[in-house]
Amino acid sequence: AQTVTQSQPEMSVQEAETVTLSCTYDTSESDYYLFWYKQPPSRQMILVIRQEAYKQQNATENRFSVNFQKAAKSFSLKISDSQLGDAAMYFCAYRSAESSMGSARQLTFGSGTQLTVLP
Amino acid sequence: NAGVTQTPKFRVLKTGQSMTLLCAQDMNHEYMYWYRQDPGMGLRLIHYSVGEGTTAKGEVPDGYNVSRLKKQNFLLGLESAAPSQTSVYFCASTNQMTGGLVQHFGDGTRLSIL
Numbered sequence: 001a002q003t004v005t006q007s008q009p010e011m012s013v014q015e016a017e018t019v020t021l022s023c024t025y026d027t028s029e030s031d032y033y034l035f036w037y038k039q040p041p042s043r044q045m046i047l048v049i050r051q052e053a054y055k056q057q058n059a060t061e062n063r064f065s066v067n068f069q070k071a072a073k074s075f076s077l078k079i080s081d082s083q084l085g086d087a088a089m090y091f092c093a094y095r096s097a098e099s100s101m102g103s104a105r106q107l108t109f110g111s112g113t114q115l116t117v118l119p
Numbered sequence: 120n121a122g123v124t125q126t127p128k129f130r131v132l133k134t135g136q137s138m139t140l141l142c143a144q145d146m147n148h149e150y151m152y153w154y155r156q157d158p159g160m161g162l163r164l165i166h167y168s169v170g171e172g173t174t175a176k177g178e179v180p181d182g183y184n185v186s187r188l189k190k191q192n193f194l195l196g197l198e199s200a201a202p203s204q205t206s207v208y209f210c211a212s213t214n215q216m217t218g219g220l221v222q223h224f225g226d227g228t229r230l231s232i233l
Contacts, residue, residue, distance in 0.1 A: 004161075006161075009159070033220065042226075043207065043226055043227045044224070044226060045209065045211075045222075045224035047221065047222075050220060091161055091162065095219070095220075104150060104167050104169050104175065105150055105213055105219030105222075106152055106164050106167055106177065107152075107162070107164075107211075107222060108164075109154075109161035109162040109163070110161050111159055111160055111161045112159075112161050
């Protein structure tokens, strides 16, 4: 079974600064997907960014980028120019590829990192 | 465009009572999931369904039952509620067209068991 670990329960960043959230995972699979989800106080689950394991290039979405280290099984999220609206709980998640036997596309989540943005 | 709708949004139960949480999606998705979210533990999969009439156990299925009689609905039942089932419950769905890479989540149901 796959596991996802987020070792930082809480992080804080000054507005306009850069912050990096850490995520490590354990899997024996070679093909999979990794995600970062944002959960603001409204409880919505918002997809921030996705990375395919077979792609070496790190994914980027505007101010959000990842550092994907497949050999180290590490998947960190960098938020640049932090804004007050970035304050939320952030979850790292893993999903097996379609080719995996028994895969029903379900997500395995980490325990989350609560990000506070200081004005 | 409603997406994924969960009913109710909030509920308080007494130990031993039963209830059903309803998840409805209007996107014709094949796959549907029930997760629970607890502090410090992230979201954990309770049960899931890969199509109408099929269900399967996830990581934490004990104390819950599910049914998918219609493609658009996925019901989560608690037959005899226990305080350990106090949690926020999320339903999600996805489809084969996108390769299941985009999961749509409901807004969650906060359930308290006294």
